[in-house]
Amino acid sequence: MKSTVYRGLLFAPLLLVLLLCKDAWALQTHGSSEGIVVHQLAHIQYLGALAYLFWDIRRSSFTGVGWVYLQRFCLLMMFWNAIAFIGHFSQMSLAEGAISTEDEYLSALLLLPVTFGKWVYYVTALDHLVCAPALFFLFLAMRSFYRSVDRDKREEG
């Protein structure tokens, strides 16, 4: 008997919402700018996660060259996140017509005069110079761990 009453009380608000609604206030619209916001927030979150990992590795006093490589990965990836974050803003702030693509795409030019905003855009467009080495260090770290484990196994065996 009691359980029936409790179940009724639980479902009562749901029934009220479904039966007596006038406007769907709970539904939110997502504008086109939301994508870049989410993306930038994702960069911040990624940077934070990397910072946390970096801090934790140092705190844990792990030994071995693999952990050194992993720390370098974190630092470079954090740096890349910062570059990418800035790069996205600089791209958005770039005025229309700042890039000429009249001839073809491969001969596109960042038109003069080169302002600070344009320089930032240009530099941050080269973000793979940071991103690729970061992933290279990640690869080195994993390989180092594997070799270390492999060596230990062989020594035990």
Place this chain on the structure above:
Amino acid sequence: MDGLPLLPAIFLDILGSAANIAFSFLAWRYARLLTRRQPDNFVWGYLYYVTFAIAAFAISRAVGHLVKQFLLIAGRADIWMDISSYSGGFNSLFMISVAAVMIFYHKGVQAYEALDLEAGKLKNANRDLAAAAMQLRDLNQNLEHKVEERTEELSQSEKKFRHLFSESKDMVFFSDADNRLVDMNDSGFQMLGYSREETTNLLLADLFAYPEDIRSYSGMLAQDGYIKDLNLAFARKDGSPISVLLSATAIFGEKGEMLGSEVIAKDLTRLKVMMEQLAASEKMASVGQMAAGIAHEINTPLGIILGYSQLMMDEFEAGSEQHQGLQVIERQTKASRKIVSDLLKFSRQSGSTREEVNLNEILADVMAVTEHTLSLSRISVHLDLGKGLPSITGDPEKLRQVFVNLVNNAHHAMLDMGGGELFLRTHLHEEGRSVVVEVRDTGHGVPEKNQARIFEPFFTTKPVGQGTGLGLSVSYGIIHEHGGAIQVESPVHDRQGLLQGTLFRITLPVEDEQKQEISGSQAGGSI
């Protein structure tokens, strides 16, 4: 138009994207190998998911970039415009995923580390336990080794003391608080004449010959806790006493109560007899010297009395009262001279001849003379004459007199008993340097108190008129003149036990020693 060419950025974007895919997948591959190599390692699991998420992110990003670049190069910007939102969406999604995996899984790693720490502690504890167990095992092994060593030492010690106890020629025994005999060595049984089976209920009181001795023994033990060199008498099973020198130690319990005693007793019986014989020997030597002096002094007046009485007899008619009186004087003087002669024999100052003598022949001669008399008295004679007995050098007459004396004494000892047995035995001494003659009877024996005196001159237990008490003295003197010894044993100790009667054991040296002795005695003077 002038401007900065974006071509480097475009190429870098293409190459970087490809490199990103390659590096991220290589990293993921090694992470995957790590998890396969060590599936239980949570850190490798974490890195596997992180690299996986990064690889997914690299794919989403790099593919997006490559597609964008190639579409733009191909002049199909319109297509890119249509799909760029999806590419960007996936890109954001995977980036968030990477961050999420990195953080959330890392929390798991921390939990794993905490667990690993605890596991490490447990492992350390296990290792400590194992080390402790190892130490304990070593300790046990060491302990076992020590126990074995101690057991061996104890065993050796027990053997040593057991050997000391069992092989001791002295009596060793233990008694309990109730003065019951707990254990005794074989020498003890032999000394007392008991067998081991008979001692189950043997009391100390059974061992002591005199009740006052057990009282003084118990009193001294209780008072001092030990007894040192107590001379007392034990009783053999047959009741005969043996003289022992006893040392004992009381055994006390933890509360100081007396649990019993451990006793060592040395049989002094033989020593005592020897001491008595030594004393008697010295006494005999003194008596002999005195007898020799007296004999010399008396011999001269006796000769004069005999000479004058014989001269006077010529003066009177035979059968006259005076003649008869002189005959009495002559007869008694001769008797006195016989006594004096015997005394001189005892003191070894009578003349002797020297010739080779076969003792078996001497004994045969003696038996030929005495056998008839002995058989009349129902005394059976057992002759056990050793074969190949070496000859000795001596005076056959004097030696014959010695054995006649001993046989006569045996005869007298058995006469009152209406018969008996006489054993005559000769044999070579174990060392081969002397001949032993044993004369044993089954008569009433010689009381212990008389044994030291029987060789004294004029000592006799016969009624007055039946003996002069010089027979054994003379025998003693003759044997000693021959460098030998004469011993008496009564009752007789035999393999069968104690035998009633008396045993005279005469030991005479063969060859050189005996000759020297005789020549020595002759050099000392003669009548």
